[in-house]
Amino acid sequence: MDLTRRTVIKGAVATFASSPAGHSAALRETSNSAEGQQFFARLLKSSDQTVARMLEPAAGTPQTRPGRGVGRGATVMALAAAYCAPESSHFQSAALIPLLDNATKIFVDAQNKDGTLDAGNLASPPDTAFVVEGLAAALAVLRHANDPRLAKAEQNLTKFLLAAGEALVTGGVHTPNHRWVICSGLARINSLFPAAKYVNRIDDWLGEGIYIDSDGQFEERSTGIYSRVTVNAFVTMARLLDRPALLDSVRRNLDMNLYYLHPDGEVETVESRRQDQTMAISISNYYLQYRYLAIHDNNPTYAAVVRSIEAKPGEGLVEGSNPVIYFLEEPLLKRSLPEGGAIPENYSRIFSNSRMARIRRGKISATVYGGSDWPLGVASGLASNPTFFTFRSGAAVLQSVRMGGEFFGEGAFRSGTLEAGNNGYVLHQRLEVPYYQPLPKHFRNVGGDYALTPAKDFRFWSKLDFSHRPMSNIQTLDQRVTVIEDSGKFELHFDISGHDHVPFLVELAFRTEGELTGSLQEIATRDGDKVLLLKDGNLRYRVGNDIIEAGPGQAEHQMLNLSGPSYAAHGASLRAAGKRVYITGFTPFENTITIRGALA
Numbered sequence: 052m053d054l055t056r057r058t059v060i061k062g063a064v065a066t067f068a069s070s071p072a073g074h075s076a077a078l079r080e081t082s083n084s085a086e087g088q089q090f091f092a093r094l095l096k097s098s099d100q101t102v103a104r105m106l107e108p109a110a111g112t113p114q115t116r117p118g119r120g121v122g123r124g125a126t127v128m129a130l131a132a133a134y135c136a137p138e139s140s141h142f143q144s145a146a147l148i149p150l151l152d153n154a155t156k157i158f159v160d161a162q163n164k165d166g167t168l169d170a171g172n173l174a175s176p177p178d179t180a181f182v183v184e185g186l187a188a189a190l191a192v193l194r195h196a197n198d199p200r201l202a203k204a205e206q207n208l209t210k211f212l213l214a215a216g217e218a219l220v221t222g223g224v225h226t227p228n229h230r231w232v233i234c235s236g237l238a239r240i241n242s243l244f245p246a247a248k249y250v251n252r253i254d255d256w257l258g259e260g261i262y263i264d265s266d267g268q269f270e271e272r273s274t275g276i277y278s279r280v281t282v283n284a285f286v287t288m289a290r291l292l293d294r295p296a297l298l299d300s301v302r303r304n305l306d307m308n309l310y311y312l313h314p315d316g317e318v319e320t321v322e323s324r325r326q327d328q329t330m331a332i333s334i335s336n337y338y339l340q341y342r343y344l345a346i347h348d349n350n351p352t353y354a355a356v357v358r359s360i361e362a363k364p365g366e367g368l369v370e371g372s373n374p375v376i377y378f379l380e381e382p383l384l385k386r387s388l389p390e391g392g393a394i395p396e397n398y399s400r401i402f403s404n405s406r407m408a409r410i411r412r413g414k415i416s417a418t419v420y421g422g423s424d425w426p427l428g429v430a431s432g433l434a435s436n437p438t439f440f441t442f443r444s445g446a447a448v449l450q451s452v453r454m455g456g457e458f459f460g461e462g463a464f465r466s467g468t469l470e471a472g473n474n475g476y477v478l479h480q481r482l483e484v485p486y487y488q489p490l491p492k493h494f495r496n497v498g499g500d501y502a503l504t505p506a507k508d509f510r511f512w513s514k515l516d517f518s519h520r521p522m523s524n525i526q527t528l529d530q531r532v533t534v535i536e537d538s539g540k541f542e543l544h545f546d547i548s549g550h551d552h553v554p555f556l557v558e559l560a561f562r563t564e565g566e567l568t569g570s571l572q573e574i575a576t577r578d579g580d581k582v583l584l585l586k587d588g589n590l591r592y593r594v595g596n597d598i599i600e601a602g603p604g605q606a607e608h609q610m611l612n613l614s615g616p617s618y619a620a621h622g623a624s625l626r627a628a629g630k631r632v633y634i635t636g637f638t639p640f641e642n643t644i645t646i647r648g649a650l651a
Contacts, residue, residue, distance in 0.1 A: 087378075087385035090361055092138060094375035099140050101373070102133040106146055124185030126154045127208075128376040131189040135196045136379060148200050155207035158186065162211060166218030176222025177229035179215050180236030184287075187212060187239040188376045194243075209244075216240040220252045226325075226432070227270050228277040230256045231284035238291040253288065261285075263300045264404040267307030272405055272434060274311055275320040275327030278304055279336045286340055298344070305341060305353065308334065310400045310409050313416045313443055316359055321420050321438050322405040328436040329628065331450075335360045339374055339384070346383055351392025359394060399536065406469035408476050412539035414597075415648055416443040419476040419534045421466030426509045429617045437463035437613065437625070439478055440534060442541065444648030445597030451560040451627040452646075454545070455613045456553045456638065458528045459484045460510060462615020463625060466532075475535040482530070482549075484508050485522035487515070494519045510616045526550050528638070540647035547640035554610040555640040559601060560627035565594040567630060570604060576611055578624050582631040584609070590632060591649065598649040607636045 104110055105126075130151045133141040141147055163174050170178040190208040193201045219237050224230050234253045241249035262270045271277045282301045289297040311319040318334050320327045334341075338360050345353035378384045399410045406422035418441045424433040440452040455463040459482075466478035485507055494501075494516060501516035527549035535542045547555050561567065569590030571583040585604025592599045611633055614625040636642065 086388060091375065091378045091385055094373055094378060095132065095136055095139055098129045098132055098373045098375045101129050102141055102147070105130075105150055106141075123182050123372065124158070124189060125372045127151070127158075127189045128185050129373065130154060131192050131204075132375045132379055134201070135192050136375075143198070145200070148204075151201070151204040152207070155186075155204045155211070158182065158211045159207050162214055166214035166216070167222065172225070176218050177224055177226075177232050179218055179222075180229075180232045183212060183215050183219075183236035183239060185372065185376070187236075187243060188380055190243060192376060192379050212240050213244060216244070216246075216249060220248050226277070227262070228273075228280045228284075230259070231281050231288075235284035235287040238288050242291045250292070253292070261297075261300055263303055266402040266404045267303040268402065268405060269300075269304065271324050271432070273320075273323045273325040273327055274308065274318050275323060275330055275332035275336070277325055277327075278308075279340070282337070282340050286343060298347075301340065302344065302348070305337070305344060307402070308337065309352065309356070309395055310398065310402075310411075312394060312411075314396075314411075314414045314445060315443075316363065319407075319409065319418050319441070321418060321436050321441060322402075322407050322422050322434055323436075324424065324432055324434045326431060328434065333360075335363070339377060342384055342388070343381070345388055346386050349389050351389040352394070353392070354388040354390075355392035355394050357388060401469070401471050403469075406466070408469065408471060410536055410539075414443075414445045415539035417441065417536070417541060419469065419478070421469035421478045423465035423467070425465040425467075435465075437465050438627070439464065439466060439532065440541075440543065440646075442599065442646050444599050446594040447565055447592055447597040447599045447648070448562045448594075449559060449592070449599055449601070449646065450562055450629055451558070452543070453558045453560075453613060453627060454530070454532070454556065455615075456528055456530075456547065456555040456640075457610050457612065458482060458550070458553050459508070459526070460612075460616055460619065461508065461528070462617070463613040464530050464532075474537070475533050477531065477533045480530045482508065482528040484510075484526045486524040487517065488521040488523055490516060490520050528553060540645065543644045543646065545640055545642045545644070547638050549638065551638055553638040554608045555636055555638055556608075556611055556613070557634045557642075557644065558611075558613065558627060559632045559634070560629040561592045561599070561632070562594075562629050565592045565630070567592050567632065569602070571632065572606065574609055578626065580626065580631075582611065582633060584633050584635065589645075592630075593651070596651045598651055599646065600649040601632075601644060601646045602634075603644070604634050605636055605642070606634070609635070611635070 130147050133139045134143060134147045136142060161168055167174045167176055168179045168182060170182060172178050186208055190205060193205050219233050234256050237249040237253050269278050269281050282304050285297045285301050289295055308318060312334055316334050317331055320330055320332060334356060341353045341356045344350060345357055396411050396413055399408065401408050408419040410417045420439050422434055425435060427433050429435045437453045438451040442449040453463050461482050464480055466480050468479050470477040501514050503512055503514045504517045505512045506517050529549045531546045533544040567590055570586045570588045571590060572586055573581055573583055575581055584606040585602060586606045587604050589600050589602030618625050
């Protein structure tokens with residue numbers, strides 16, 4: 052979290068206060084809510100335990116890797132919180148001073164001449180801005196302590212942040228969220244060392260406009276990672292620059308997330324255009340943003356999200372870092388959450404821009420997805436996950452359903468549409484593979500030197516100038532799956548036609564912790580993996596008392612390749628994680644698979 056300006060708070064804990072106009076009085080409250088103070092104490096206890104390990108004789112000098120994730124100044128933040136919080140068991144301990152001096156100096160020593168860090172990417176302005184977030188928070192807290200013993204640590208942080216500021220006012224980006232991370236970093240530096248150049252650069256980036264679609268989704272669609280980065284940056288700028296309008300997109304995204312939640316607090320990521328499209332990530336990633344807006348807006352629904360996070364073991368972690376330092380900065384975080392509120396648990400909702408449907412029926416949670424960016428390619432920045440259906444019944448997780456045929460090596464099905472109606476969702480992809488005729492005479496040359504171009508289906512490239520060649524003998528595979536829900540039970544109706552006798556498969560990938568039973572045959576794939584064929588009847592997948600039932604099965608062949616040329620050309624394969632079960636047949640493939648929760 053970030054601060055707009057430093058304000059002395061009289062009370063048990065002196066902290067900084069900040070807010071857009073109209074809320075400053077509320078932020079200067081001297082009393083803290085029991086709930087907020089209790090969770091702060093929980094965070095501080097965990098952080099103090101980390102600091103205690105640093106102080107053990109065998110620990111040596113703690114190192115702080117100046118990179119992403121836990122390396123974004125976590126050691127500095129923990130030491131600063133422990134030293135400055137009166138409730139800490141290490142409050143004003145002289146033993147922390149040399150640790151703080153060393154931990155802050157590491158960042159100065161790691162800094163390039165231009166002020167950047169080699170942190171994930173080399174000489175990276177945005178990665179440097181990620182580090183600025185934690186270190187600027189720590190400096191704000193250390194400054195307020197007004198303790199001469201902290202002078203060296205403050206000097207180190209000042210030197211680092213001013214040099215980083217020079218990099219951020221000129222540096223560039225790689226991805227959409229990087230713009231806002233840099234703006235957030237500049238806003239934080241400006242709050243400590245005010246200068247017009249920082250605000251001018253922020254305005255330059257903001258001048259590009261903020262993209263958020265009608266669903267509440269940012270352009271990277273990265274609900275697991277980068278949307279959190281983006282909303283955090285806008286909250287920071289809204290406070291530090293007194294621009295409350297920037298909170299509008301934050302609210303829209305947090306509202307959307309309510310319908311991406313699974314019963315265990317994981318957030319759906321299948322539609323992401325970044326690496327989280329195959330990751331399991333908790334909504335606790337957004338803890339600080341939900342807590343701030345719950346209190347700032349008096350929003351009980353956001354408060355319900357916060358309580359669900361606080362009820363779990365751990366501390367409501369934010370990308371691996373304990374957020375206790377931000378509670379020291381911002382007294383609003385310790386104020387009472389609004390009463391009441393509930394996370395939606397019974398709905399079917401379509402996110403048209405992502406071509407995704409989310410369905411919740413209590414502990415049943417399902418996703419129907421047809422929003423791939425295929426055939427643009429497979430790369431960071433593209434939604435290329437071929438999973439089209441996921442299903443959960445409590446702790447039992449069917450994390451991926453995919454399908455495809457041995458049709459010219461085209462690989463996995465990726466729907467280009469999502470149509471909804473009559474309690475059903477229709478996904479569709481039509482593959483057309485042509486053969487090519489001789490090049491028209493007016494495009495020929497005597498040397499046979501033609502443009503290197505892709506075939507129509509992008510399976511391969513060749514120096515044949517495909518774009519000018521007539522096509523013939525076009526072979527088709529028309530793939531359609533209709534997902535119908537009935538009170539939390541789902542029927543997947545497959546209608547695969549076109550060329551007959553094409554080997555076709557449906558892949559169901561379950562998480563590894565559960566037990567599978569049914570008429571299952573174990574086989575080894577050509578990649579050396581051991582997978583299961585469901586020969587007939589239904590399978591049952593069980594985790595504790597939670598069960599998923601799926602079927603019926605059939606096993607007419609063992610050709611299980613879904614990779615396609617994008618992977619195969621590099622010797623790789625496209626394999627879902629977890630326990631994979633296959634149902635196989637030949638086209639025309641007109642089958643129905645039922646997936647539902649079952650009783651133990």
